[in-house]
Amino acid sequence: MNIDEIFDFTSFTIDREPHIVLDPQVCAGCDNRGCIHSCPGRCYTWSEAEQKMTFVHDGCLECGTCYVVCHRKAFTRWRYPRGGFGVAYRVT
Amino acid sequence: MKTNFQAIVVGAGPAGASAALIMARAGLDVALVERGTFPGEKNMFGGVLHRIPALEEVFPDFWERAPLERHIIKKGVTFVTEGSSFSTVIEAGSFDRPPFNGYTIFRPRFDAWLAGEAVKAGATLIARSTVDDVVTRNGGVVGVSVLDRGVLNAPVVIAADGVLSFTAMKAGLRRQTFDPAQMAVGVKALLDLPKGVIDERFGLVRNQGFANEFVGCTSGVRGGAFLYTNYDSLSVGLVFHLASLRTSSKTPYDLLNAFLEQPQVAKMVRGGRLQEYSAHLIPEGGYDMIPELVGSGILVAGDAAALCNATGVHLEGINLAVRSGVLAGQAVIAAHQSGDFSRQGLATYRRLMEESHVLKDLRKCRLAPHMLHNDRIYNDYPELVCGLMEDIYRIDGGPKETLTQLFLKRARKKIGVKNLVADAFSAWRAL
Structure with missing residues (x-):
């Protein structure tokens, strides 16, 4: 199985507003960044060059892993998407 | 409104x-x-x-x-290593009649x-x-x-x-905050497979279903895997303790991929076409987390x-x-x-x-989450079990050793007798 493709098999209704917002300062100072590889949706990427964490809400599976894994409380917002938006499972 | x-x-x-x-x-x-x-x-x-x-x-x-989807008549547990697997399966006639014991x-x-x-x-x-x-x-x-x-x-x-x-x-x-040691994350791939293929492959008829759990297939991360038969698809996935996953530098989807490519598992899912990928947290802290x-x-x-x-x-x-x-x-x-x-x-x-049974069961199993925070369960024991079974059945022209000799040789090397006794005691107490 091509791992890059598995993310394309999940459906989303994408909101303009992200439901999770990070404080980049906190992420820059983090010594763990467990979110990057723990996130099943591959939503977190760390840029070594820019020293910057990016979260893309488009592919968020709303599983809650980052909320629990982040020990630096980097979230200025962590809520579920507005009603009707976000991941839409069909047969899982 | x-x-x-x-x-x-x-x-x-x-x-x-x-x-x-x-x-x-x-x-x-x-x-x-x-x-x-x-x-x-x-x-x-x-x-x-x-x-x-x-x-x-x-x-x-x-x-x-x-x-x-299907009612479960067969339940299996499989110990997996990189190249071998050892399974136990219970199939019960009573699970095939109402009230059924479980469903996909x-x-x-x-x-x-x-x-x-x-x-x-x-x-x-x-x-x-x-x-x-x-x-x-x-x-x-x-x-x-x-x-x-x-x-x-x-x-x-x-x-x-x-x-x-x-x-x-x-x-x-x-x-206000959760302890990663009390949480697990599950990831799952839903694979389409024709009903006839599932029936043949897993020995099922009508709406009979098979549920199998796996230990040893998580590259050292505390967790396990599962394979369940739906009517004309398979649910295959893994579950990881978050405290262990967080420090592992492994990703859930790479581990899922590795599991699907493990030789024995690959044969079970062969021909399956991916339908959906999903993930969710599981509160696994037991009674103390309520x-x-x-x-x-x-x-x-x-x-x-x-x-x-x-x-x-x-x-x-x-x-x-x-x-x-x-x-x-x-x-x-x-x-x-x-x-x-x-x-x-x-x-x-x-x-x-x-x-009700809810709090009675959770109180009875209160120690289980602690017992499960033991890395040996997810690596050493599956290797011990699979290795021992290989030893027992392998024919190499030499004289046979007794089961006890074979077991102790493996267990001493892999686990250590002290750990073995401690783990057996902790499992007995928790379950």
Whole structure:
């Protein structure tokens, strides 16, 4: 199985507003960044060059892993998407 | 939109829908609030719904009505190493007859059905609505606020909003942060496979199903894997303890991929076409993780109350969620009769839960989550078991050793006798 493709098999209704917002300062100072590889949706990427964490809400599976894994409380917002938006499972 | 109700249920999953159903049947005016477009849209799990006596009490012909995939007649456990596997399988004739012992289901279908039954009974489903706070008066919960939608009022709220339950947090019933040691994340691939192929491959007929769990396939991360047969698809996935995954620098999807490519597993899933990928948290801290179940004007049920029995042998959640939802509903019905929605007035729920199997089981298995935080279970023991079986059956022209000799040789090298005794004792105590 091509791992890059598995993310394309999940459906989303994408909101303009992200439901999770990070404080980049906190992420820059983090010594763990467990979110990057723990996130099943591959939503977190760390840029070594820019020293910057990016979260893309488009592919968020709303599983809650980052909320629990982040020990630096980097979230200025962590809520579920507005009603009707976000991941839409069909047969899982 | 109507905003005043006799009870509000946050979350239309198994716990919430059951609570709404019980209350609506008793004549209460109930709002069932769901953030998805429809109930079940946001929900995933491994795939096996254990028998739910609590629902059979409501629907005596449950298995005729509910949208089920297959009933489980065969359960297996497989120890896996990189190149070998050792399985045990129980197939029981009694599992093939009503009342069936468990089923595979799809949550978007099952949850939608159960919530639909609540609506038929008179509950008002308010979908596409994300609850973001509770409304309080004089220290008691008297409603909820819905993101972008305004406030809903009721003298009592049931928080059935899932594992992170922000509703219970806002009401001060759960702690502000979670311990990664008490959480697991599950990832799953749904693979299409023709019914005939599944029947042939796993030795099934009619709607018979197979449920198999695996240990040893998580590259040292504490966790396990599963493979369940749906009608014409397979649910295959892995579960990881978050405390272990966080420090592993491995990703859930790479580990899923490696599992699907393990030679013995690859043969089981061959030809499967990916349909959907999904993930969710599981509250695996057991009894010690349960928040306050009752507050003034509020009750907590299902995953929101961390009602999950994951001992390794048992992997139960939805059956506990449904039972807790039913009992929360009954407590609210009683509170409406007495007119007392205070913490004392709603304490019936705590008492009913203590009397039910839910808290009895979780208390009995209280030590299991600690026992499972042992890296040897996920690497060394599967290698020991598979290696020992290979030793036993291998014919190499030399003289045979006794089983005890073979076992001790492997166990000494792999685990150490002291660890072996300690682990056996801890497993015996926990289970």
